[in-house]
Amino acid sequence: MASPDPKFEVAPPVAPVMVRVEDISKNFGNVRAIEHVSFEIRQGEVLGFLGPNGAGKTTAMRILTGFFPPTQGRVWIGEIELFKKPKEAKRHIGYMPESVSLYGDMKVLEFLGFVARIKNVPRGKRAAHIEEKLQRCGVGEVKNRLIGQLSKGYRQRIGLAQALIGDPGVLILDEPTNGLDPKQIVEVRSLIRELGKERTLILSTHILPEVSMVCDRVLIMNRGSVVASGTTEELEAGLKKAHEIFVVMGDRCRKEEALDILRSISGIDRITVTEEKNDQVSFSMVISRNEDLRPVISRLFVERKLPLLEIRSGRLSLEEIFMKIVLDEKSGRDF
Numbered sequence: 001m002a003s004p005d006p007k008f009e010v011a012p013p014v015a016p017v018m019v020r021v022e023d024i025s026k027n028f029g030n031v032r033a034i035e036h037v038s039f040e041i042r043q044g045e046v047l048g049f050l051g052p053n054g055a056g057k058t059t060a061m062r063i064l065t066g067f068f069p070p071t072q073g074r075v076w077i078g079e080i081e082l083f084k085k086p087k088e089a090k091r092h093i094g095y096m097p098e099s100v101s102l103y104g105d106m107k108v109l110e111f112l113g114f115v116a117r118i119k120n121v122p123r124g125k126r127a128a129h130i131e132e133k134l135q136r137c138g139v140g141e142v143k144n145r146l147i148g149q150l151s152k153g154y155r156q157r158i159g160l161a162q163a164l165i166g167d168p169g170v171l172i173l174d175e176p177t178n179g180l181d182p183k184q185i186v187e188v189r190s191l192i193r194e195l196g197k198e199r200t201l202i203l204s205t206h207i208l209p210e211v212s213m214v215c216d217r218v219l220i221m222n223r224g225s226v227v228a229s230g231t232t233e234e235l236e237a238g239l240k241k242a243h244e245i246f247v248v249m250g251d252r253c254r255k256e257e258a259l260d261i262l263r264s265i266s267g268i269d270r271i272t273v274t275e276e277k278n279d280q281v282s283f284s285m286v287i288s289r290n291e292d293l294r295p296v297i298s299r300l301f302v303e304r305k306l307p308l309l310e311i312r313s314g315r316l317s318l319e320e321i322f323m324k325i326v327l328d329e330k331s332g333r334d335f
């Protein structure tokens, strides 16, 4: 193709928004499973929900699939508002639930035939359609076996094949590698990467390295809220800046005074009392910026005549920082 005349150069086309989530919350009785979650996914993007157990990932996904409505908020699949036209919207969604509750006493082909009927794949096209999904997910050789007798790795891939039936534009996969052995994990991840090239895909995981291997963009969830979000590069760059400072003070009775000083310094995100022994008290704190706060801390301690015995800084691994974000109560932090 000829290179365009620079005078008429236009911005590259932006892919359309495939899923839009607007301020959703979900309560189960007194339990607030998710609160005030908003995001958008564009066509062809792979979005990861990363968070520990109980963070609200499954709840958010069930809302996106129309399994139950949110207590508050709205969801669009393309131009269709999900809870206004659920039947129409659901046609564009393929869902692989957390524990693939496949029908154990059915043969693989029977099960996929059943799904193809539900998803309105025309009768005359069903066999070829199913065959293509079987090949795609590498489960062709077990198509005549009973699902209940297959290994977890096979069942997981049949769960994926099932989600692909009807060629939905949006795929939602809840912890797709959970419970697999290392070899199966590698296989399923590469399959997900392949699928993500042609569709919009949302997956959840509680494994940090998995998101950088598979996802374009990540929402880190904790206790029902989105605590950080960005592309994997942004997230890693932001996380890599973070470091930790350790302080040991020689007067345990003045712990609260020292805590007040540390809390007053901007740039310190999370302060933990790590040890109280004899007369000493130790603190550790997370700094999310690329700035050495040790001179500020020591000056304030000296001004207040607090006996500073030790101050040093250390790097945190990505895994440690993720754990700290997740333990952090604060929400809305953006990297």
Ligand SMILES: Nc1ncnc2c1ncn2[C@@H]1O[C@H](COP(=O)(O)OP(=O)(O)O)[C@@H](O)[C@H]1O
Binding pocket: 028, 031, 032, 033, 034, 051, 052, 053, 054, 055, 056, 057, 058, 059, 060
């Ligand atoms: N059907 C339900 N009834 C009551 N509480 C629920 C239900 N589903 C989820 N929860 C609660 O909502 C919170 C989020 O759970 P979940 O969405 O399953 O998190 P995750 O998938 O990140 O592990 C948890 O505290 C969980 O106990």
Ligand SMILES: [Mg+2]
Binding pocket: 057, 058, 059, 098, 174
């Ligand atoms: Mg879950």
